[in-house]
Amino acid sequence: MTMKMFASDNNSGIHPAIMEAIAAANSGHAPAYGSDSFTDAAIGRFKEHFGENCSVQLVFNGTGANVIGLKAMVRSHQAIICTDGAHIHSDEGGAAEGFIGGKLLISPTKDGKLTIADIERQLPNIGNQQRSQPKAVSISQCTEIGTVYTIEEIKALTSFAHANGLYVHMDGARISNAAAHLGCSLKEMTADAGIDMLAFGGTKNGLMAGEAVVCFREELATELAYIRKQGMQLGSKMRFLSAQFERLLTDDxxxxxxxxxxxxxxxxxxxxxxxxxxxxxxxxxxxxxxxxxxxxxxxxxxxxxxxxxxxxxxxxxxxxxxxxxxxxxxxxxxxxxxxxxxx
CATH class of the missing domain: 3.90.1150.10 (Aspartate Aminotransferase, domain 1)
Known part of the structure; x- marks a missing residue:
């Protein structure tokens, strides 16, 4: 089929440079489950863009990236604050609640963006044993209606959340498009802005398949590898995921x-x-x-x-x-x- 579609950027093909990287990785044997040079190189690229202290787990898809990152932040009696349009609420088949066991606390929005007021409305539930306990905030960058949080908006949200004992997760399925719009680096919009956990998107930006969980908090990173395995997102032939990210994050x-x-x-x-x-x-x-x-x-x-x-x-x-x-x-x-x- 040669007709171009506008239904989703998931409908696009694979960027030729990414296809070449996959082909180049398809030579001989390599250690499985990420113990290979391709994965080392990919993680090195992530650290160049996000900082040396970040932790990276490569996964197959965006739903997997979101729920694995969120599960490291939230226990089953706790809750995640997000908008009514958030992908974790409206388009992931209840995966977050099903995998974590926690609850999503939904805030209606007209522009796709969560506000401090939305978070503040949930704070009275903290300490009430009858209610799911708010523990994390999830924002999407870009939002599901194509709008983009400014760096100042992100910093304000993360500062308020942290001051109230909440972690902040970013669904970055289209984070590259947001950075292109803002004219900023990936790090400026995430680690430097106070984000604790990021689902970094690749599939919508030229990859065949692959997303990444990027963690900026040491205390959250320690369990991620085990959660990834339990979540069925650990690739045995990891080099083919890694080769894509190494190329995507090279030469911009x-x-x-x-x-x-x-x-x-x-x-x-x-x-x-x-x-x-x-x-x-x-x-x-x-x-x-x-x-x-x-x-x-x-x-x-x-x-x-x-x-x-x-x-x-x-x-x-x-x-x-x-x-x-x-x-x-x-x-x-x-x-x-x-x-x-x-x-």
């Missing part, structure tokens, strides 16, 4: 891919905003575009393109650009959108 490939996806989303948004009857519904700060358009137009477009209807009642759609989205892909979709309006 991660940033190049994210910048391309973000730029194509911006181009798409600018074009859609010029069409009659079409309105952007969220700020375009990453690689996702949210827009409303007439229902007949949506139905006609879906005959040729894959994308999500995000909110049926508002006729709101989500369009996601990928590292391999090109200007001609955007032009073709905009032409199709204009034609759907006409006829």
């Amino acid at each position: 490939l991660w940033l190049e891919n994210a910048r391309q996806a973000n730029a194509m989303a911006r181009l798409l948004a600018d074009g859609l905003a010029k069409l009659p009857g079409v309105a952007l519904t969220q700020p375009v700060e990453s690689n996702a575009v949210f827009a409303s358009m007439p229902r007949p137009q949506i139905e006609k477009l879906q005959q040729a393109y894959a994308f999500a209807v995000w909110n049926e009642s508002l006729n709101e759609i989500r369009l996601v650009a990928s590292f391999d989205t090109a200007e001609e892909d955007i032009a073709a979709f905009l032409d199709a959108s204009a034609q759907a309006l006409e006829g």
